[in-house]
Amino acid sequence: MAKVFVYGTLKKGQPNHFLMKDHANGQAEFVAHARTVDPYPLVIATEYNIPFLLNVPGTGQRVHGEIYSVDQKMLEFLDEFKECPKLYQRTLIRLELEDGPGGGKHTPDAGSSIEAYVYTTDTYEREWLEKTTYESYNSNGDHGLPYVQH
Template sequence: MEAAAAATTVFVYGTLKRGFPNHPRLAASGSPFAGAASTTSPLSLIIGPYSVPFLVPAPTPSAGRLVSGELFSASPSALADLDLFEGTHLGVYERRRITVVVDGTSSEVEAEAYFANASYAEDLWRRCGGEAAEIGEYTVEHAARYVPPSGRSPGVSGLMDAVRSFIATTPPES
């Protein structure tokens, strides 16, 4: 008999958190909640087109914040479903290993998190406003403005088209 494949701990920071728009997808995969957590090093969490959250490695030494999120234990099939949903095959997100600390403890855990693809991450960070646009937590207020895939431009590349268009435009004057 073959041993069951090990689950992967996944750190979610946006629409996949409990009570947020895309959590039912994660819940349906049978991925149990493993605790609240925060990153151990500063990262840049920004809000892009459609109020979609993007995690970016801090582009400058002064950039970034500790980011709050949740941990889930994903089976290999659940992780494959998440990769598909996050568009890793399309270059939307890429999954990277990070270290987080479980809230209320000093326990550090290795987890996988979805980052904006390196091909556009820093340009998106700049276009969103750089350090001034960084947040430490994606909140229900952010999620209230979230546009689900069904409400976006048609086609599998709808989010990437919106990101590219957003990056190409000049930001409004403050």
């Protein structure tokens, strides 16, 4: 099982979360809410209003999201869904847990840190670095940029 951090449309309550629950894609079990230890620019871009985490650590904000434990089938599905490695790259980053059940080495406590994969992008337009960055993504947020299915 691999740990994957989702920060955009795959989070609970967001337009693509159903993909995480579809067992045809593999297994995904919620672990905890977390945020990145280092700041990253989370921007909304393209005509589809897609959230992108730009692979520019040290810039932007500490991004909030969810950690899932996924099997190999789900990891392969997510790679395909995220057009990895062309559009997104699967990157290992350090996260600080905001909650979690605690009580053992497989269930870390809130405030502890773990490493998980996240889908970042190195392939972006230069002007994306000038965009507003977000600490947390919600398709229906006050940014007025709802995600467009495509």
